[in-house]
Amino acid sequence: MNIVVAMKQVPDLQQVRIKNREPVIEGVPFTLGIIDKNALEAGVQLKEAAGSNLIVVSAGNEEVEETIKEALAAGADEAYLVLDDKLDGMESSLTASLLAATIQKIDDVGLVLFGEGSGDNYSGQVGSRVAEILGLPQVGYVSKIELDGTVARITRSLEDCEELLEVQLPVVVTVMGGINEPRIPSVSQILKAGRKPKEILDLDDLDIEIAEDKKISTLSNLAPETDRKRVAVKSVTELITVLQAEGFVGR
Amino acid sequence: MAGILIYSEKSKLALELLTAARLIAKGTGLNIKILCINSDKQAEEMVAQGAETYHIKEQNLNLADTAAVASALQQAAGKLDASIVILSSNRRGKELSGRLAQKLDAGCLSDVTSLQVKDGKVQCARNALGGATIATQQIETDMQVIALAPRSFEPAGLQDSGSLKEMAIEIESSLIKVLESRSKAGDAADIEAADILVVVGQGMEQGDMVLAESIARALGGEIACSKPVATDKKWLPEDRIVGLSGKKCKPQLAIILGISGQVQFNVGIRDANTIIAINNDENAYILQMADYAMVADLKEVLPELNKALGY
Numbered sequence: 001m002n003i004v005v006a007m008k009q010v011p012d013l014q015q016v017r018i019k020n021r022e023p024v025i026e027g028v029p030f031t032l033g034i035i036d037k038n039a040l041e042a043g044v045q046l047k048e049a050a051g052s053n054l055i056v057v058s059a060g061n062e063e064v065e066e067t068i069k070e071a072l073a074a075g076a077d078e079a080y081l082v083l084d085d086k087l088d089g090m091e092s093s094l095t096a097s098l099l100a101a102t103i104q105k106i107d108d109v110g111l112v113l114f115g116e117g118s119g120d121n122y123s124g125q126v127g128s129r130v131a132e133i134l135g136l137p138q139v140g141y142v143s144k145i146e147l148d149g150t151v152a153r154i155t156r157s158l159e160d161c162e163e164l165l166e167v168q169l170p171v172v173v174t175v176m177g178g179i180n181e182p183r184i185p186s187v188s189q190i191l192k193a194g195r196k197p198k199e200i201l202d203l204d205d206l207d208i209e210i211a212e213d214k215k216i217s218t219l220s221n222l223a224p225e226t227d228r229k230r231v232a233v234k235s236v237t238e239l240i241t242v243l244q245a246e247g248f249v250g251r
Numbered sequence: 252m253a254g255i256l257i258y259s260e261k262s263k264l265a266l267e268l269l270t271a272a273r274l275i276a277k278g279t280g281l282n283i284k285i286l287c288i289n290s291d292k293q294a295e296e297m298v299a300q301g302a303e304t305y306h307i308k309e310q311n312l313n314l315a316d317t318a319a320v321a322s323a324l325q326q327a328a329g330k331l332d333a334s335i336v337i338l339s340s341n342r343r344g345k346e347l348s349g350r351l352a353q354k355l356d357a358g359c360l361s362d363v364t365s366l367q368v369k370d371g372k373v374q375c376a377r378n379a380l381g382g383a384t385i386a387t388q389q390i391e392t393d394m395q396v397i398a399l400a401p402r403s404f405e406p407a408g409l410q411d412s413g414s415l416k417e418m419a420i421e422i423e424s425s426l427i428k429v430l431e432s433r434s435k436a437g438d439a440a441d442i443e444a445a446d447i448l449v450v451v452g453q454g455m456e457q458g459d460m461v462l463a464e465s466i467a468r469a470l471g472g473e474i475a476c477s478k479p480v481a482t483d484k485k486w487l488p489e490d491r492i493v494g495l496s497g498k499k500c501k502p503q504l505a506i507i508l509g510i511s512g513q514v515q516f517n518v519g520i521r522d523a524n525t526i527i528a529i530n531n532d533e534n535a536y537i538l539q540m541a542d543y544a545m546v547a548d549l550k551e552v553l554p555e556l557n558k559a560l561g562y
Contacts, residue, residue: 011380013380013381013383013514013515014513016380016381016383018383018384023380023383023384035496091358092349092359093352093353093358093359096349096353116496117496119381120379120380120381121379121380122362122378122381122495122496123349123359123360123361123362123377124345124346124348124349124361124362125348125349125352125359125361126349127349128317128346128347128348128349128350128352128353129349129350129352129353131317131318131350132318132321132349132350132353132354133353136318137316137317137318137425137426137427138317138318138346138350139315139317139427140317140342140345140346141342141346153430156315157342157435158341158342158343159341159342159435159490160434160435161432161433161434161435162432162433162435163315163429163431163432164429164430164431164432164433165315165427165428165429165430166427166428166430167426167427167428168426168427171426174346177478177482177496178481178482178489181483213391214391215357215358215359215390215391215392216358216359216360216388216389216390216391217388217389217391218386218387218388219374219387219388219389220386220387221379221380221384221385221386221387222384222385223383223384223385224384224385224521226521226539226540228526228539228540228541228542229542229543230538230539230541230542230544231542231543231544232544232545232546233527233543233544233545234545236552236555236556236559237559239527239543239545239552239556240556240559240560242527242543243470243527246504246525248447248470248503248504248525249470249560
């Protein structure tokens, strides 16, 4: 059985600077979405337990080929990548079409893993859209996965309760950030990652039409204005005075 | 006439959606319909709020099966001629929104925190780039799916003229079986509702948690934390996480201890009325977004502050 994990290349958000309220993305290195790494780790653990094959899929600009090495180092066996610089900044619905078409090229898929949301946009749509395109059941916000033959026992963690579900495979699962602690690949794993098989697809290999019209238009994208006093407090005594002045103590 | 269809499995969230829908209805002239699934109680509540309510009663429709619920909503949107579907961006709603949008060939915006109607278009605001920015976006497709972040809108108030109809839909057999559903133990603290939060991060030592909790109690507030404190260190349960993947809080006062202030955290607290930040690193970004910033060692400050507050 193949386990597929879908990962998104995102700008390293810790290096995104704000200038005149505008985000400066240029020159910021790419990385993989932080929760995607939890999805990968979940895949690696299941693969190790079940002896299956773990395939990472991703779509994006040409840089993805380099970025994805991290996933191959951390335990994915091979990668299927859709690469085209025009995919930079594509919207969720297109990402989902590309990923679904890519997954359809892989035989015997039992499980498709996503993070609950991407590192940058966090809209959480792509996993659900892919499940719909593939006509598969889905479970989101997953905190535990056990494979057992043709079914998976999956725990979905909602705000106020946990559901233990039994789902027929294949299934699309999006995992929560807290599901595991992603491993850090060793130096030898990093060195070997470059030699793992990669299937590079371009848009012509997939039967996908890229619509001219976007489904979503962005009117503005600005850092929120902050209007804070930024008063330096030197001592606990001053702090107490502040709390009193603001009415939080001695009310 | 085309309409707005709203659905959440939680009545309280459905009422928030109703408030937003009324805003859109005012700007577009669309009428509002509420869908309830397998809940007489919720259906009655919605009728009481003056909503045109449709109730799907199908015991085989399993809320845990997102595909099935999306199919139900697709059918309802078709029957009711809805062009905008509004869901809540709680976990179930957010999972549902993508699936429904794909079924409807719709554009979808989730975690929407505010909206306005301009020239008949619904402009939605949501966090982008991990919370570093707020994007204003609109959906350009004929069908629209909008999922609203919980607590971004006040629950709707009472109105007259509610009505109730049952709706029948087709259901396929489910591939998902619920073996067990258990309530989360949690400690029932609701950090989103707290007026005062003491928020702790990795810059604090575990031994000082007692002091932080004591300070929170002395101020009549709750303790909350950055994500790693709950997920990695496990000092606090996950329902106390503030941030992009935790809760977005708007307390009157937030005292932020030992947190550097990455955007993924800040997005959860930047709407606080007053922010006090204490950090030993004078370059910590959190100090720039504070009303009162104190550069100090928590090991010294916390005992002193705790004592000054009367413990």
